[in-house]
Amino acid sequence: MTAPHLTLVDGSGFIFRxxxxxxxxxxxxxxxxxxxxGFTAMMWNLIEAARKSPxxxxxAVILDAGKRSFRHDIYAEYKANRPDPPEDxxxxxxxIRDAVRALSVPCIERDMIEADDLIASYAEAGIAAGMSVTIVSSDKxxxxxxxxxxxxxxxxxNKRFGEAEVLEKWGVPAAQLGDLLALMGDSVDNVPGVPGVGPKTAADLIKEFGSLEGVLGNLEAVKRPKLREALAANVEAVRLSRVLVDLKRDCALDPPLEALKLPESQAQEVLADFLAKHGFRSLLAKLGTVGTAAADSAKATRAASAPPSEAPPAVPFDHAAYETVTTVERLEDWIADARKAGVVAFDTETSALDAMRADIVGFSLxxxxxxxxxxxxAHVSGEGLYxxxxxxxxxxxALAAVKPLLEDPSVLKVGQNLKYDLIVMRRLGVDIAPFDxxxxxSYALDAGNHNSHGMDELSVRHLSHTPISFKEVAGTGKGxxxxxxxPLxxxxxxxxxxxxxTLRxxxxxKPRLADAQVTRAYEWCDxxxxxxxxxxxxxxxxxxxxELARLxxxxxxxxxxxxxxxxxLAGGAFTIGSPKQLGEVLFDRLKLPGGKKSGKSGQYGTDVTELERLAALPEGGIARLVLDWRQNSKLRSTYTEALQNQINPDTGRVHTSFSMAVASTGRLASTDPNLQNIPIRTELGRRIRYAFVAEAGHRIMAADYNQIELRLMAHIADVPELKAAYAAGQDIHAITARQLFGLGADAAVDRDQRGRAKTINFSIIYGISAFGLAQRLGIDRGEAARFIERYFEQFPGIQRYMAETTAFVREHGFVRTLYGRRVNLPLIRSKVMGERQFAERAAINAIVQGTSADIIKRAMIRxxxxxxxxxxxxxxxxxxVHDELVFEVPDDEVEWVQPVIRAVMAGAVGPALELSVPLGVEIGVGASWGDAH
Structure with a gap:
């Protein structure tokens, strides 16, 4: 007979996960x-697994009853750094406490006692009673x-930690982990520890001296002087830390251990009422008829006060009801059903994530x-030769049968990220149209409100249903x-x-588009x-x-x-790519001024902003060299090396993937490889574009909108001075330079003045602060503030636009592009001033940048x-690439295709809109992308 098994769930960990x-x-x-x-679904799975075990x-679920515990009486600053939970x-x-009780599981908490101490006490009691014990937690x-x-x-x-795993992770046995935790401290719990001592150093000390007291009793034997000094200066703090991390293992057990026994069956009605009340339909469906009855009852209760137009009850998800189609006759039946319905959801299953290399394995309707x-x-049973x-x-x-349906103009096809399926099917000779x-x-409706518009997230968000994950059917890792x-x-x-x-x-x-007034963005642009x-x-x-190999x-x-x-310059070799070693060289060895250590890592900051600050100092030449080293390293690893591996062996070309639902402003992103972030401001970066070449008998053509965002600002903010200048084809940056630097109307503008004016033009329309402008121009904040003031005096329309936009986003929480694209900015409601200010600047930027993105999309469509x-x-x-389109053109079409491209791009804004400023288009031609600029 197997020993009883006790599972103790760290409730806080589950909740935050x-x-x-x-x-x-x-x-x-x-x-x-x-x-x-999420908590209820995870607990459900845990309970089901427990009930199936022999x-x-x-x-039991163990929770913290409140913020204070007996440890605060020992150390008042204990957990002082912990932020409050999110408002929602x-x-x-x-x-969640209601959920635990509805699941017929004890929910245990105790005033002034932390959940960890209750878990430790129940665990000790379980071991003493001959039980095996599992603690469900990620708490070290x-x-x-x-x-x-x-x-x-x-x-x-998804990892179980026994004695071997704890030793592997921390370098000391579990019994000595408290000593290690005391030495390293914990910034989250505000346990002091020893500054600068991390887990590896702590483990080394304990292995060398046997225990924490062995370390503190033999400080003179610690070989590293700085470590010895740090330990000596923090002896009392370490001993206090050891008390704080020690778990109390003798708490009174209320309820007693025997009350934690899992009942053989669930009190289904209680659970069903809880699930129905909160709309957890997918979990209700698992309760069968009891769940259906509870859902109907809850629906009826809501219907009594709901408007007559409320939607009918949702159909439960029933995986057993899905059909595996293995005959042509049944496939034809499904196709007929789709034609009758007039709409069908379609999805492919494939062998790879890259649509250009993936083979189809099956499809669903x-x-x-x-x-x-x-x-x-294309399913098989067994592996390899078997x-x-x-x-x-x-x-x-099957493809011949489904092709007419997918190409039938009278049947709407619905997909999720359909571009992938469209490419897979086009490679098989099948097109998909029309479609949603x-x-x-989701992107048109909720851009900015949510980072992800993936199917699983949308299902949970809108259907309260968590779909089966890929790893649940295919496994993970080596398996x-x-x-x-x-299996089928x-x-x-x-x-x-x-x-x-997808169909649900x-x-x-789809019905929400009109109410949200985003139909134009979806139907005209996306x-x-x-x-x-x-x-x-x-x-x-x-x-x-x-050329890539040469570069x-x-x-x-x-x-x-x-x-x-x-x-x-450093006086010796070190690993430049190590932020820790670099920081020590710059600030400890070379004594460069201003170094700051992070509270979390204890390391000096060495990001690009910090290195650029140092590079501006007379003694900061090493920082400039490190910046150049980083740029060369990134160009080599990200582009010249990686691009060679991303050449498709069948086509001999690189096939990027354009992501449509990433940036809240509507801008496209490029991945695998990212061809939009190739640096072009330096000669080193520009070289890479020369490796992108035309096929024999062709040329590369690059067509770029000229200053489109400044032109749009002139129109949106109604700036007469800018509109007149663009209408006359004048140099905007030179005009701005003359006005800002007090030059005459016909005075010559040198390169530096024009460059500064260009920076100011593009920075101020995005709401930059005087501090930010000072950093970009390398001037003091007062001079930058005077530039901004003078700029607004010359172009008051821009200042008015910014004020109106800021007021609008504060009131409504979103802004719209000229095509009605809604850019949601939830941070405008933040209690943190910096986050609100960021949202205000983003709102000013979003209208202009979002409209620019919409316009180039319309040009691409036409x-x-x-x-x-x-x-x-x-x-x-x-x-x-942002405001640029790149073409491959046969030699005999180079001359007569240019006016076509120019006309399409210049006229992309109409007929829905009419700009008061012309859109300029610059076109270059060459043997490579680099030559076309």
Whole structure:
């Protein structure tokens, strides 16, 4: 007979994990419940696993009752640095206690006793009673308890810590971990420790001297002078720290240990009422008929006071109801169902994340909430030589059957991040149109409010349902298999659910566009751009591998040279890439002024801002060399080396991926590789663009909007001086220089004056402060403030625009671009002044930058049809980089394609809008991207 098993859950760890893992959710009463839902779901899984185990299981959740404990009587500053919980988490604490009780699990807390001490006491009692004990936590303090029969399960890492794992992580046995924690201290809990002593040093000391008291009793034997001095100066602080980190293991057990026994069955009605009250539909569905009845009852209660138009009850998610389609007849039935419905969700399962290298494994369809299927095409049973195909449809047959549906103009296809699926299917000869994309719907509605618009997050946010994760079906780490090796029943549950979720999200999101007044942004700028970007990604761009290798060698030589100079100035070799070693060299060895150590790491700051500060000093030459070393190192690792590995072996080209739902302003991002962040302000960075070349018989053409954001500011802020200058084709930066520096109207402007005026023009329209402008121009703050004042005197419309925009965002929490794109700025409600000021500057920037992003999207959308109408069928658009479009043009189209590109870009703003300032477009041509500039 196996020994009973005791599971003690560190409730705080679960709560904060749930809070940070899931997006904000509210229940039908409008109360925040994101952390409650995540906590309940994790506890549910834990309880189910316990009930399935062969042991008698005991389980409890342990919580902190309040902020104060007996340790505050020992040390008043204990935990003084801990911030208050987020405002939207505070009302969830009592609901989490309700959740634990609804799950029929004891919820234990005690005034003036910390949860760690209660856990330690119950753990000791469990061991004494012959139980095996698992503590569910990631708290390092609780690792002190680990011993035979007692382990710690860190669900954050999905890792169990026994004696060997604790020793591997900390370098000392669990029994000595308290000594180590006392030496290193804890900034979060405000446990003093010894400044500068980290876990490795602490472990080395304990291994050398046997214990904390062994260290303190033999200080004269500590070899490192600075460490010896630090220890000697902090003996009392360390002894205090040892008391603070020690766990109290003899707390009275109330309730007693035997009361923690997990009941054989759940009090379903109580749990169902709790879940229904808070709208946790996916968990309710797991309770079957009891859950359905509770959901109906809660719905009826709400309906009594709800408007008549409230939506019907949601269909529960039922993975068992999804169908695995393995015959043509059943696939045809599903296709007929989709045609009848007029809308179908579609999703592919593939062998890779790179759409240009991925092979299709299967696809899923959903025609109504809860009605979905998976069509496997390339699954196998077994691995390697033993892999055998399973019963599934022939790929060619299935694709031929579904192609007419996906291309049928009368059936709306719905996808999540559909650009990926579109590329996968286009490579198979199938197009997808017309379509909606739930990721882009969410982005249009909630850009800025949420960082992620992925399907899992959207499902939790809008459907209160956590989808099956990929790792749940395919595994993790070395045990992970490809999706084609996942058994069909699990593959169907995962894949069909994706289509089901996507269809439901479409129903939840699409109707909100009109009310939020973001239809134009979605329909005019985002949705029609998807196939355009798919074309560009499939086209890719050619890179000259030999040129990359040459540049890589050049950078390597420069890195070596700079390294030698830095070491010479430093008086010896050290690892330049180590912030710790660099800080010690700059501030301890060379005594450069102004070094500041971080409270968290105890290291000197050596970021780019700090190095630039030092480089401006007469004695700061070494800092300038380090900056150059870093830039060369980054160029080599990120571009010249990495790009060679990212050349597609089938096409010989690099295929970046354009992300559409990242920047809140609507700007596109580029990843794998990122071709938008190639530095161009230095000669070193510009060299890389010369490695991007045209195919034989072609040229690279770069078309760039000229000062589009300044032009838009002239229009949006209604600045007569700027509008007149642009209409006359004058040099704006020269005009600004003459006004700021008190020059005559016809006076010559030198390069430095124009450069400063350019910096001021682009900085002030983004709301820069006098401090920020002073840093950029290398002048004192007073002079920068006078520049800003003089600028607003010359262009009062810009100052008025900034004031009006700031007032609007403070009141409404968002701003809009000229195309109605809504940029949400939740930090404007922050209690932290710096965060509010950041949101104000972002609002000023967002209208201009967001409108610029919308305009170039409209140009991209119109470019293909315009080129086709002009007969320029060989010209391909390859890249979009901020305000620039890059094309590959056949030699015989170079002359006559330029006016077409110029006209499309210059006229992209209309007919919906009309600007009072012309859009200028500059075009360059060359054998490479670098030559085209």
């Amino acid at each position: 749930a809070y940070h893992r899931l997006p904000p959710l509210t229940d039908p009463q409008g109360v925040p419940v994101g952390a409650v839902f 042991e008698d299981d005991y389980l 988490l505070l009302p969830q604490f009592p609901l 303090d609780l690792m002190q308890l680990v011993r035979p029969g007692l382990s710690l399960l860190d669900t954050m890492q 959903a025609t109504a909430p809860g009605r979905a299927c998976y069509v496997p095409l 892999a055998e195909p399973v019963a599934q449809l022939d790929k060619a047959v 994309d739930t990721m882009l719907l 992970q298999v490809s999706f084609g090796q996942v 029943d699990r593959a169907t549950a995962y894949a069909a659910e994706d289509a089901d979720v 999200l479409h129903g939840a999101l 949705r029609p751009l998807v196939p355009v970007l798919a074309d560009m990604e499939m086209a890719g761009i050619k890179v000259d591998r030999a 890589s060698a050049l950078y390597a030589a420069e890195i070596e040279r700079l390294e030698g100079e830095v070491h010479a 470019m293909g049809p315009a080129l086709k109408d002009a007969g320029c069928r060989g010209t391909r658009m390859l890249l979009q």
